[in-house]
Amino acid sequence: xxxxxxxxLYVDLTSGVSRTEPLPEKMAEDFLGxxxxxxxxxxxxxxxxxxxxxxxxxxxxxxxxxxxxMVPAASSKWGVAAKxxxxxxxxxxxxxxxxxxxxxxxxxxxxxITGKAKSPVYLYIENESVQLMDASHLWGKDNWETEDMIxxxxxxxxxxxASIGPAGEKLVRFACIINDRLRAAGRTxxxxxxxxxxxxxxxxxxxxxxxVADVEKFKELSFEMYNRAKGPATEKYRGLxxxxxxxxxxKAAAMPTRNWQDAVFEGAETIxxxxxxxxxxxxxxxxxxxxxxxxxxxxxxxxxxxxAIGRVEYEPIYSLGSCTGIDRLDAIIRSxxxxxxxxxxxxxxxxxxxxxMELFEKGLITEKDTGGIDLHFGNAEAQTExxxxxxxxxxxxxxxxxxxxxxxxxxxxxxxxxxxxxKGVEMTGYDVRGLKTAALGYAVSRRGADHQRxxxxxxxxxxxxxxxxxxxxxxxxxxDGEDLYSVMDSLILCKFNRGIWNYDEMAQMxxxxxxxxxxxxKIRQAGERISNLARIYNIREGLGRADxxxxxxxxxxxxxxxxxxxxxxxQKDLDILLDGYYEARGWTNKGVPTKAKIDELGLxxxxxxxxxxxxxxxxxxxxxxx
Amino acid sequence: MLPREHKFVSADxxxxxxxxVCVYACALEKDGVFNPLRSxxxxxxxxxxxxxxxTCRLCxxxxxxxxxxxxxxxxxxxxxxxxxxxxxxxxxGWCLEACDFGAITIHPVTKKAIVCDLxxxxxxxxxxxxxxxxxxxxRDTHATxxxxxxxxxxxxxxxxxxx
Numbered sequence: 137x138x139x140x141x142x143x144x145l146y147v148d149l150t151s152g153v154s155r156t157e158p159l160p161e162k163m164a165e166d167f168l169g170x171x172x173x174x175x176x177x178x179x180x181x182x183x184x185x186x187x188x189x190x191x192x193x194x195x196x197x198x199x200x201x202x203x204x205x206m207v208p209a210a211s212s213k214w215g216v217a218a219k220x221x222x223x224x225x226x227x228x229x230x231x232x233x234x235x236x237x238x239x240x241x242x243x244x245x246x247x248x249i250t251g252k253a254k255s256p257v258y259l260y261i262e263n264e265s266v267q268l269m270d271a272s273h274l275w276g277k278d279n280w281e282t283e284d285m286i287x288x289x290x291x292x293x294x295x296x297x298a299s300i301g302p303a304g305e306k307l308v309r310f311a312c313i314i315n316d317r318l319r320a321a322g323r324t325x326x327x328x329x330x331x332x333x334x335x336x337x338x339x340x341x342x343x344x345x346x347x348v349a350d351v352e353k354f355k356e357l358s359f360e361m362y363n364r365a366k367g368p369a370t371e372k373y374r375g376l377x378x379x380x381x382x383x384x385x386x387k388a389a390a391m392p393t394r395n396w397q398d399a400v401f402e403g404a405e406t407i408x409x410x411x412x413x414x415x416x417x418x419x420x421x422x423x424x425x426x427x428x429x430x431x432x433x434x435x436x437x438x439x440x441x442x443x444a445i446g447r448v449e450y451e452p453i454y455s456l457g458s459c460t461g462i463d464r465l466d467a468i469i470r471s472x473x474x475x476x477x478x479x480x481x482x483x484x485x486x487x488x489x490x491x492x493m494e495l496f497e498k499g500l501i502t503e504k505d506t507g508g509i510d511l512h513f514g515n516a517e518a519q520t521e522x523x524x525x526x527x528x529x530x531x532x533x534x535x536x537x538x539x540x541x542x543x544x545x546x547x548x549x550x551x552x553x554x555x556x557x558x559k560g561v562e563m564t565g566y567d568v569r570g571l572k573t574a575a576l577g578y579a580v581s582r583r584g585a586d587h588q589r590x591x592x593x594x595x596x597x598x599x600x601x602x603x604x605x606x607x608x609x610x611x612x613x614x615x616d617g618e619d620l621y622s623v624m625d626s627l628i629l630c631k632f633n634r635g636i637w638n639y640d641e642m643a644q645m646x647x648x649x650x651x652x653x654x655x656x657x658k659i660r661q662a663g664e665r666i667s668n669l670a671r672i673y674n675i676r677e678g679l680g681r682a683d684x685x686x687x688x689x690x691x692x693x694x695x696x697x698x699x700x701x702x703x704x705x706x707q708k709d710l711d712i713l714l715d716g717y718y719e720a721r722g723w724t725n726k727g728v729p730t731k732a733k734i735d736e737l738g739l740x741x742x743x744x745x746x747x748x749x750x751x752x753x754x755x756x757x758x759x760x761x762x
Numbered sequence: 763m764l765p766r767e768h769k770f771v772s773a774d775x776x777x778x779x780x781x782x783v784c785v786y787a788c789a790l791e792k793d794g795v796f797n798p799l800r801s802x803x804x805x806x807x808x809x810x811x812x813x814x815x816x817t818c819r820l821c822x823x824x825x826x827x828x829x830x831x832x833x834x835x836x837x838x839x840x841x842x843x844x845x846x847x848x849x850x851x852x853x854x855g856w857c858l859e860a861c862d863f864g865a866i867t868i869h870p871v872t873k874k875a876i877v878c879d880l881x882x883x884x885x886x887x888x889x890x891x892x893x894x895x896x897x898x899x900x901r902d903t904h905a906t907x908x909x910x911x912x913x914x915x916x917x918x919x920x921x922x923x924x925x
Contacts, residue, residue, distance in 0.1 A: 204796055206786035234782075241797065280809075317809055343870065346796040355790065359890070362783070366892055419811035422781030427892040429779040433811040445810050 138349040139205060139649035140164055145244045147259060147266060149333050150191065150251030154266045159245050165652050166738060168626035168659070172666045173198035173246050174217030174228055179673045179742065181248065188221035188325075189307065189332040191252035197239070197298075197338065198247075200628030204240035204346035205649055206358050208365040208636070211425020212236035213628030220324040221309045221332075222484075222539050223559040223584045225674040225683075227324035230625060231298070232423040233316030235340065238296040242342025249335065258286065258299075258337040263344065271336035276302060278477035279314040286339050299337035300327040301479025303527040307331050308537040310484035310562065314476055318431060318447040319423070322481040324561060324583050349651030357645055361636060365427035369635030373430040374420070378450035379409030381565075385450075386458075388597060389698025390567040393458045394513045395490035396556050396689050399567040400698040403463025412448050412465050423630075430632055436466045440517075446472035454565030455486025460493060461513030471519055478527035487562035488536040489522050491543065491555060495532075500549045507531035556687045559584035559679070569690050570700030571596040571603050573610045576713040577617065579684045580727075582670040588631065590617035604700070606709035608716030615720045619663035626666060665737040668721075668729050676745040681727040684714055767900035768842030771803065771878060771885050773815040777895035780805050780813030784887035784896060791886040792876075799870040802878040803887050815887070815896065818844060818865040818878040826877070829860035835875065844877045851875050 140159055147154040167176050177196040186193055200213035214236035220227025239247070242261050249259065256271040274282050283297040297315060304311035304327030311327030312320045321327075330336075348354045372380060385391040386404040393401040405411065412434055422429030436444040446452075446469040456462065456471040475482040495501045496511035503509065507530060509518045525533025535543045540562055544555035556563040561584025568575035577592030578585055587593055592614050596603035601610070620639075624631060627642060639656035646654040674683075686705055694704045705713075718725050722733040728749045734740060788801040798804065803817035820842035827835040827844065834850035835857060837843070844866070853873035857866050866877045878885075880898075888896045 206783065206790060206796060211782070211786065343799055344797070345793075345800070345870075348796075351790075351794045362890060362892060419813075420779065421807070421811055421813055422779035422892075424782050425786055426779075426781045427783060429781055429893065431779075435810075 137161060137164060138347045138651050139201060141240055141243045141245050141344070141346075143244050144246040144248065145261070145266065146248045146250070148251040149249060149253040149257065149268065149335060152268055156244075161652065164650065165654070166662060166665060168623065168646070168662055168666075169201035169245065170198050170213065170215040170230070170628040171217075171228060171622060171625035172662065173626070174215050175226065175666060175670050175673060177246060177248055178217050178219065178226075179669060179676070181250070182219060184676050184745070185678065186219065188219045188224060188227070188329065191333065192250060193219055193329070194248050194250045195326065195329045195333065196246060196248050199236050199240050199245050200626070201646065202627060202629075202649060203236040205348060206425055207629075207645060207649070208358075208361050208425065208427040209423070209630030209633040210628060212423055213630060214239065214321075215625065215628060216313060216321045216326045218326060218329040219677065220561070220583070221307070221328045222325045222541075222561045225559060225584075225677045225679050226582050226670055227326055227329065228583050229312065229321035229323045229326050230628060231313070231315055231319045231321040232630065233296070233319035234424045235296040235298050235315040235319075237424050238342050239340045240342065240346055241344050242340050243344050247338070249333065251333065253334040256334045256336050258339055259335065260290065261338070261340045263342055274336050275305060278302065279479050280317055280477060282337055283317065286337060290339065292341055295339050295341045297337050297339045299479075300330045301477055301527065303479040303537075304328055304331035305336075306527070306529050306537070308480060308526060308529070309539045309542070310481040310488070311479050312481040314479055318433070318476065320476065320481070322483065323586065325481070327479050348649045350648045354645075354648040357641070357648060361641075361645075362427040364636035365633055367636070370428040370633060373632040374428055376409035376413055377420070377430055377432040377448070379412050379432065379448050379453055381450040382408040382453055383410065384597075385566070387699075388570070389695055389700035390571055390597070391458050392454060392556075392563065392565060392567045394461045395459060395487070395494045395554055396563070396567070396687070397494075397693070398697055399570065399695040399700055401458035401463075403461075404458065406463050407453050407457045407465055407468060409450075412453075416465055416469060417448070426630070428633060434465070434469045436469050439466055441466040441470040444470035444473050446470070446476065448472065451565050452482040452486065455483045456489070456519065459486050459490040459565070460519055462516050462519060463514070464516060467516035467519065471523060474520060474523045478523065480523065480527055483564055484539065484562040485523055485526060487556050488526060488540055488543070489519050491540040491551075492522060492532060492536050494554050495547065495551060500547060500551060501532055505532040553688045553692065556689065557585055558686060559683055561585045563687060564588075566593045567695065567700070568686065569695050569705055570703035572606045572705065572709065572713065573601055573603065573613055575606075575686060575690070575705045575710070576610050576717055577614045579686055579710060579714065580614065580717055582667070582674055589621055590614050591621060591631070591634075592617050604703060606705070606712050608712055608719070610713055611716030611718070611720035614717055618667050619660060622666040623659055623663035626662070661737070665739060668733065668737055669739055669742065671723075671727075671729055672734075672739065672742045672745055675728060675749065681714065681725075684727060686710060767902050768820045769898040769900045769903075770820045770842070771817045771880070771887060771896055772819075772899040772904065774895045774897070775812065775814045777893050778805070778813040778815055779893055779895070780807040781892065783890055783892055784815050787886050787890040791881065797870065799867065800876075802876055804864065816863050816865055817887075819863060820844070825860040825862070826857035826866050826875075829856045831856060841880065841883075843879050846875045846877065848872070848874045
């Protein structure tokens, strides 16, 4: 196998022992990399039903297939998977920067970390050398300091670091992992899992060659893809960036505002992509090996947030802007930076602050709970202070740090009705009430509320379907999106480049790089396999149809203004959507993969987790014969 | 007549995104595998957003040539590139320390000094750079660009002062 390093590294923090195993070729072909590897490893290695903070649990770092190889927007993509402390189900998050390619050159495709250290450590991998280093002096440091200090003490500026901040240390359930300063493996609380193991960081340095199987064919396809990556399919990301979505979604009444009380934000103009690019973006730079570059670095040069630096994207502008009613970008940039420093998932953090704001405005909490903060929507200072209180678990921040699901259960007083989460994971920035395909995608998303498992907002916003209407035909659309994204998150190809690839080209690239046979059809089936295994894992951990739901507010409170005024998703809508989806998946109407489907995908060994849940095909014929 | 100034691969920091594509392409072109250690051009990012790719600048009286204790390095009169005599080079790395730009390195396998050879006049890195940040330029070209920039600033200041 070329491309792949061909090795899995296992590190046990309890015993301090590490070992390697070869990466099986069949596993590579069946699960590709990234998401596929991560989901498979946690399914195989984690005790079913274990608590997310069980020290025995594995946290799995897995590289995209093309790490260290010149494939546009894929050279350094890496993923992390573990049981999520938010959903108690699949946790997975992806990041880029320069960490992934370094890990590949160090000689590993997967790093599995189990156990819990006795005192804070960081893992230092330098090619074959694997060491646990004391991190007592790093405990409490923010992510940027941590990276700088590790590079300094190792005396090697080429070391790449993925670390947690104070939020991960304090087990904030939506703590993230940050690498290369501005990149985050953001969602589902992977930083908290690291924190629970007293693992402050993973530092890596690698010097090995990465080979490709067919250099000439590889060159031809790679150069073609770089050309495409400069073309119209990526223009949006190279230009305004995803922040360009602000005005588009606001006009479509799909920009959640003030904790989803509405979907049109009156302050959209001053938090728009147009505005941020004109006033704050100082540089657009790229991740390792990327031909299109999208990283819009914004800096604040005056005013109360002078000196703030952050990477601006649509999602944090939603979560820390419209969702909290904040219409000034300097405050949003500072808030994003604080999330990076503390190691908070900027999406969940914003939604948690917004939830706190609604609690405050409804009088369910007071300044006594907030530690004197006037936690009204739109109060930028309150937001930055509350982010700190969440990261350090002070006052009401301690409760919000549990995520809005647990916070609403603890606070009660009807606050569940406006706790914006699915499966315990806070909502991302598409108002699904008026985007019915997206509503289905969100409801069934394997990692909880998320637009990135399926991209199902696409058909709604492009107008290829009636976005206000629920019908069973949305099922196949979401299935297609999920399986495509399962492939993309495994190879890992940046979704900003999704417009330049088709399945056949992905398969060709796979073969030219690895030398393993692959076809468009086969790679697509790998996507379906990965989607199904994720479902099996979630079912094993206790989820089912009832968890494929939407926040109560999305089903009770209609959008108040704009073109989507009056929209919501009724239970009847949701049932129609789910029925269509399960049918398209070949699952039972309880959302359980059937034995036939599992066998077809080569996942028979996992059927044990579904026994008694999945209907076995009736053995009628055998009975008759008998 | 003075010889025309040599041209070298130069990155515009305003355009460079630090993406390393040049680094990948160079190793691929020269060795058919990927490894920054095999690349003759290297990208640097200074946090948060300073980016530049650096390769040999074909210095006059090149310090690497002067530093080599085994006279393994010479400079081509024709195009200014640094020529490495692999028979003489023993990979001591003194040239590497002599270079202020970190533009010369020791190949991880052959253990000989490697440096940009301009790919016979058509550098692969320039061809592949996604944002056209790389170009062949002489020092004089750089000076001209600087003069134009300075003039722009000056004239802009003048315009503003007249308002």
